[in-house]
Amino acid sequence: MIRVLIADDSSFMRVTIKTLLESDKDIKVAGIARTGKEAIDKTHTLKPDVITMDINMPDMSGIDAVKHIMKKHPVPVIMISSLTTEGAEETIEALKNGAVDYINKSQLTGESLISKVRMAAKASISQSACKSTGCVLAAPIKQTFAVIGIGISTGGPRALSKLIPEISPAVSASIVIAQHMPPVFTKSLAERLDAESMIKVKEAKDGDLLQPGCAYILPGGMHGKVQKGGFLSLYSKEALPQYHYTPSVDVLMSSIAQVYRDKALCIIMTGMGSDGLEGIMEARKSGSYVIAQSESTCTIFGMPKAVIENNLHNEIVHLDDIGLRINKLCIAD
CATH class of the missing domain: 3.40.50.2300 (Response regulator)
Incomplete structure (x- = not known):
């Protein structure tokens, strides 16, 4: 009960x-x-x-x-x-x-x-106690990344408010975020994160040219694809009716994998269900690198769980460490 x-x-x-x-x-x-x-x-x-x-x-x-x-x-x-x-x-x-x-x-x-x-x-609300001990990290890698895709849902605003302010403006990659939210809400989220962060954060617009060290939050109610040349294209829910969630993490990750292949860093974070699983399957086939948020730091361990259970992840990282890991992977030595 x-x-x-x-x-x-x-x-x-x-x-x-x-x-x-x-x-x-x-x-x-x-x-x-x-x-x-x-x-x-x-x-x-x-x-x-x-x-x-x-x-x-x-x-x-x-x-x-x-x-x-x-x-x-x-x-x-x-x-x-x-x-x-x-x-x-x-x-x-x-x-x-x-x-x-x-x-x-x-x-x-x-x-x-x-x-x-x-x-x-079923949600976990005590996330802050879990630090880096127990975080499963892969060996050092030699890949360089031009784009970071983040898929996130329930618990997202709280997790992003921890993650995004930790990202250095020196990162060489652009960041595109698919957060399940309705219109209006994503604009408010982008404005709040922009005020709190060292990097530029904005709600994405159709035709945006991705810039390094800038985060683009896909607008609620719209799907987003990264095109060749680093441009963003937005699509209505009606244009891609087969996807239940908008913006769809599957759509974003698939497009990133197709364009950037092994220069794409894909991150699946807290959220219910399995949106992102199909996109991550394509990403791994294309040589993209995949990080899944740890269960102990997720509000809902649905989306990362689907990736981990299918052995599609390269690393499992605690929320407190994801920003630091992005900086490590995306800032030239």
Whole structure:
């Protein structure tokens, strides 16, 4: 039984979320909180398995409540957000501070909410304790890299906020990131990472020419391919209907492998499911180098697990070490 605490100041939303959740026999609403402070107190007393958290509440915002909960009594939190620019910025802030996922109010259905609650109940939220000891590293390599592809999903904003600021502007490679997110959210994520990082971070545009030491986040709702000459091409979900996730990690990794072959560094990070597996298969056949994030530092060990179980990785690296590893591999001695 998954026990859920609902934190929302709207009686309508509390009733709606409770009704949707309790349509599943394996989920029980353990309690209701109407304010951020009440959410913190009830997290301590009720010890729920998952919390749904509204962003805007009286006396304390959902973001501040998440910070307190993650510091004192860590529990997987799903943010209930809006699709506005302001809502996107607030959601990115909450995800950076430990929330594991989010769901848009306009897309709130029983199926989507229950799926996210089940995923959150399995999430690992204590990632910072795992350092480099136990990290599986390959022997030194002689490859040089012109491009880095990163595929990431659930837990991505928090992981990227750790990884991207550690990358040196001296790296010789461009970085292209496929993060499963809706439109608006990827722009806010790119702007936040750009402000925190030494390298330039931007939301990718169709026709962008990849530059070394610059990270391009594919826009939500669009697929991205790297073309010959280092140009980015963007495609709508309707143009590539066979891919469930947008942006698709498979699409990105396949295109990188086809163009850059052994000069491509492909990194698969935290996320549910197996998006990226087919693209990584193609990458390995092309001589690309593959890093998978370690299980102990993933929020959800789905995407890296698929790569590792198929023995497609060259290295397994902890989150705290990925930025350092990129610098080591992509800065000339």
